[in-house]
Amino acid sequence: MGKSWLPFASYNLWSLFASAVGQEHWHCDMKRGHAKVRKREPDVAAILAQDTVPQTIGLLAQQGVYEFHLNSQRLKDIDGVAQVSEILKLDQQADEVQERLNQILSQYYENPILLKKRIFSLSRGNEGFPEPIKLYYGSITFNLFAAIDCILLEPDGTLHILDLKTGHSDFDERQAFVYLLAASYLFPRKRTIASFYNLELCKWSEPITATMSQLNAVRIELARLAQRHEAEKKQYRKNPAEFDRIFPPNPGFRCQYCQFNSICQFAAQEVSA
């Protein structure tokens, strides 16, 4: 572990600490234990090495949008969708991934929402970890990780952080707040807004903004989570037998969608109809 290693926070960690509004009763702390604390143990590492279908779709959709804009002639060519499908090697993917990606790419080709925008940055989605932003709160120092998909430059100079989504879950405002907090450090003099666009539903969220005091509250919340996560990680390392006490399971209907159900001794059995 390098000297500069610090506790970390991210939207992903926040979502593993507390589910989005309306999803609270499904929340399972043990998922955080598996995903973030046991991640190097072989059985967990093997699961994390495989992207889930939703993760694969999200990643390929982002790459597809990137490829359309890398060479925007593809948005005019009659076989533009086929060109991008080939670059993404979609024929090597599972049927569900191919079907959904074909729809996503065709919809984007019909309605390329970024075409008339000034793109400040657009990521391919597979660049790895973003550079951490070092934040402080009281005696806590932590690294904030926020991978931003796309930043647009609005005509009035506002930076517009856009997060591209797939799937059917609702937008989580907390993610926008994490982006806005990151932007307040990366581009301190710029007015910034954030929004979500769902590539499958072709639905754009309202723009989200945050006041300085809201961003401060987010920073404090993330600092507390980073510190608590670190403390729980240490507790587990000291006493691995206490895993289920430190990260209590909440088995139920959602276990069938949980990445860790094959190794989780608490996983609720699927109830057949």
Ligand code: SF4
């Ligand atoms: S399988 Fe169920 S109990 Fe186990 S970590 Fe996943 S959601 Fe929690």
